[in-house]
Amino acid sequence: MDYHSDRFEDFSLMIYMGNSLIGLLPANLKDNTLYSHQGLTYGGLFLESNYSIDSIFIALRDYLIEFEIEYLKIRSLPVIYQSANSKRVTNYLQGISSILYHSNKVLAIDYSLPLNIHKTKLKHYRKNHIKGFEIREESSFESFWNRVLIPRLKSRHNTSPVHTLNEITLLKSRFIEQIKQYNIYLKGEILAGITIFDKGHVVKSQYGATNDLGENQRALEYLFIELIYKYKTEGKRYFSMGTVMDDAYPEGYNVGLMRQKIELGCKEYQQDYYEIKLV
Structure with missing residues (x-):
């Protein structure tokens, strides 16, 4: 990510259990909010298996509060990119007191x-x-x-x-x-x-x-x-044609571009963005 490091205040985190690296959160800091890195198309929290997500989020919250960070805005991966571990993270985000504040439409061909x-x-x-x-x-x-x-x-x-x-x-x-x-x-x-x-x-x-x-x-x-x-x-497994989101359109996405991608064989997948209030 260093090719555009001048555009963001990097605050990427590595999460350890003892001496073992068990998680990564590419992130940047803006005002009092930590974002899933805004210089990446995707991202989110990546974890090794067999660790309690709840315990990791508690540790993450406590750490961010030390820096007077009030909000964590974290995105899930679109289904086409998800592994079993990233699905665990998505399910956790949906189950806690987070706010779903944005969704992207991602268009992709499922070769299956x-x-x-x-x-x-x-x-x-x-x-x-x-x-x-x-x-x-x-x-x-x-x-x-x-x-x-x-x-x-x-x-x-x-x-x-x-x-x-x-x-x-x-x-x-x-x-x-x-x-x-x-x-x-x-x-x-x-x-x-x-x-x-x-x-x-x-x-x-x-x-x-x-x-x-x-x-x-x-x-x-x-x-x-x-x-x-x-x-x-x-x-x-998939041929992704990316997102069609565009605030210039009343629908919030480029209608013509979406039609073109669907006519090329794409289906619509969702990428959700969650906000967690830390304090």
Whole structure:
């Protein structure tokens, strides 16, 4: 997390039983509140098995009160990422006097079920086979970031990617096999790209964007379907397309983006955020 350490007051914790490390809480401090680290998409409390969650939370509460921290805001993992231990934590959070103050919609394909890609998308996918698209796994992010992603986000949403080009390049150098960049070309011209984070049994499309020419050619849709088939063949459990939450919409999420992801075969999963008053 140190690539964006200047943006947060880190207060990550390690929990020990004697000399044994039994828990981790990536976290940052803001005012009088400790947050599940706001620089991470997911996070929460990670524990070894066979330890009392109640005892750990009591110890955690006592420790935070020493620093005059009044609130703990902690998130659960979406179901697609949960292990038996993280489910124990989620169940505990639901059972104590916590407040559920926010929920994210996370969209993902469950490969244990038949693929459910919309028939219109499959029709265009089959037609586009003859166009001569070329898909490349790239070692550099520069073309996608500078020629597709940054201009697209700027023109459509007046925003920038969460990761700068330097940051994603640094992350790639540290996680060579876990971060992949796939670009799609037509006659040598880049049309779209998808940045994949490989999390073991889950792969996540961290970024997906197209330029105007690619949009006209339905290139991003074609690339998504190719990658959906690829990771199914490789035996992954889920293909996550991330969240669709957006406060700019009355519904609290991007309706059009959610529809697009559902038409690519995604189901909706929930990630809950809990607030615990410590004092």
